[in-house]
Amino acid sequence: MVTDPILEIRDLRVDYGYGADAVTALSGVSLTLHRGEILGIAGESGCGKSTLAYAATRLLPPPGLVTGGAVLLHGAPGTPPVDLLSLPDAALRSRRWRDVAVVFQGALSSLNPVHRIRTQLTDAIAAHDPSSTRRSRLDRARELLAMVKLPEDRLSAYPHQLSGGMRQRVMIAMALALEPQVLILDEPTTALDVVVQKQIVEQLLELRERLGFSVVFITHDVSLLISYADRIAVMYAGEVVEVADAESIYREPRHPYTHALLNSFPPLQGPRRVVTGIGGAPPDLAALPPGCRFHPRCPYRMPACAERHPGLVASPYPGDDGRTVACLLHGTDDTTAVPAALAPRTRSRSA
C-alpha cells in the first residue's frame, strides 16, 4: 500500500447551531487519505458522513459550523501541506475543483436547471484557467463527455433532458474537468437504481485507473465499499469507530457496530448469510449516551461501556497492522472478554 498521504483530516469538529443549542455532529474525526487509494466512509444516516464531506471542503451550509481541526492537503512531495480550513477565500477558491472535486448526493439536483451542460462543464475551467480559449474549453468538455461515455450532442442539452444516470455522469465528468487529485463522492449513486449504480461506480473506478486520483467514497452501502474500497472507515454518531482495509473489515470486524452493519446487508459475493438489523435507533446527537456512544445498542456491552468513552486506538492483535478501533472490548488484558465474532480469526479457530 502507498503510504504517501494526500488528504489528512485531523480532529475535525462540527457543530450545528450555536451556543447552548449547538448539536455536535462531528466530534473529532481524524482520517487520512493516501495517494491513489479509495477510502470508504460508511455508517447509517445521521452519523455525520456527509457532514464530513461538506466540512472538509468548507461547503458546510449554516447553521453548520466547523469548531476545530484541520484538513491538510498535501501537494507535490517536499512542499508543506495547506490547511483548507484556514485558507483565505481567494486561495480556497483556486484550490477547489483543481485539487479537490466533489460529486454530491443529489444526482438530480446538482445541475443548474437553466444552463446547458456545455456551460456548466466549461465555466469551472474558465474560472480556474482564465487564459483558456472558448474553443479549448469546448474541446475539453467534449473530451470529458466522451470519458463518461455520453454522446457529444448532450453538450447542448439542459439537465431536465437527461436521465438521472446521465446527470450523475455529467457530474463525474464535471468533477474531473480539472484533473483533481482528490475526488470526494458523497453517496454518488443514492438516487439511482442498482443497475445504473453499478455502471457508474465501475466507470468511476476505470477512470481512476486511468487518471490516478484518490477517492473518498461516502455511502451507507457497506457492501459497495467492500467490493471497491481499499480501506474503510466506519462512522457512528459523529465519530470514527473503526478503520481498516476493506478485506479485514469484511472478514474480521473488530467493532460491534461494524459487525452489526455488515450483517444488515446481504453480501455482494460469497455465501449467503442471514441478514439481521441493528436493534434500537441511532442516538440523538443532542442527547448522546455517556461512555461509548454505541453501548445502548451493543449486544456485547460491559458495565464499563456506560462510563468510559473509548478512543480510536490501534488494534492490539498481531497481524492487525494499521487497523484502529474504538471499543473497550479490545485492549483489556482479559482476552476472554472478546466475543468470538469480533476476535481475530486464527485465535477463535484454535480455541
Add this chain to the structure above:
Amino acid sequence: MPFLLRRLAFYAVTAWAALTINFVIPRLMPGDPVQALIARFQATGQVSPEQTESLRILFGLDQDVSLWTQYWQYWAQVLGGDLGLSFTYFPTPVSEVIRQTLPWTLILVGLATLISFVIGTSAGMVAGWRRGSLIDGLLPLATFFAAVPYFWLGLIAIALFAVTFPVFPTSGGYDVGLTPGWSADFVGSAVYHGMLPALTIVVSSLAPWILGMRNMMVTVASEDYVTVAHAKGLPARRVMMSYAARNAILPSVSTLALSLGFVVGGSLVTEMVFNYPGIGLALFQSINAQDYPLMQAIFLILTLAVLAANLVADVAFVLLDPRIRRAT
C-alpha cells in the same frame, strides 16, 4: 412554437369573452345613454322633448336594431378603433381621449414599475445572498413605505418636496404654458413633472420586489447546484448571479409582467393625487360623470393590457426557463 400558439389561442378566446361581456353589461343596465346625458345637462337648463328626440336620433337609438346586429356593429367599431363619443369630453371621440391620456400613464407608471423592479430585485438578491448585511436592513424601511396608504404618502411627498421645499411641481403632467409635442422644452417639463409621482410609486412598491427576490434567493442558495457552483471554485459573483439569482428571479419576472399589465389601471390614486393627465384620471372623471363609453373603453383597454401582459409573462418564461420549453 406550439406552446406559445396554444397560449395565444387561449388569450384570443379570453379577449373575445372580455369584449363580449363589455358589450353585454351596459345593455343590462337600466336607463339609456340619452337619459344619462340629459340628466347631466338638466342643471344648465331645460331640455325640450324635441331636443331629446334629436339626441336619440344622434345616438342612433331611434332605429330598432336587434341585439345580434348591434353585436356585429360593435365588433366592427371596436376593430376599427371607434369606441364612441365621450360624455365628459363631449363630443370628443373616446379613442381620442385615450390616445391623449394613455401615453402619460404608460410612461410614468411603466417606467416607475420597471425602476422599482430593477432596484427592488437587485436589493433582494444581495439581501438574500448576504443575510443580515446592511442592504438587508432596507427591507423594513421599504415595508414601511409599502404599508403607508399611498394617497397619504403622495400628499406628504407633495407637502414636503413641492410646498415646503419647492423642488418639484405640485401637480400636472407638464408646464401648462407649453404646447404638447416632441420639443426639448416639453419633454423636459414632462420628465420634471413626472419625477415626484414616479418617486412615490417606486418607494411604495419596492417592498414586494425585495421580499420576493430575497426569499427566493434564500431558497435557491440551499439548492445543490449552488453548493456545486461553490465547490467548483467559481467566482462568488458568478455563483450569485448565474446560479442563484438566475433561478431565483423567475417568479419575480412573471410578477413583473403581470404588474405591467395593471399599469394601465393601477395608477388611479397616483394620478388623482398628482392631478396627472393620465388614463387613471380619465377613468376617475368618467366614473364621476357616468361616462359609460369612456369607462367601457378604459376597462376594455385594461383587460387587453392584462392579457397582453400574461402573454409577455409566458414568452419571458419560455425564454428564461428551459424546463417550460419541454411543455411544447
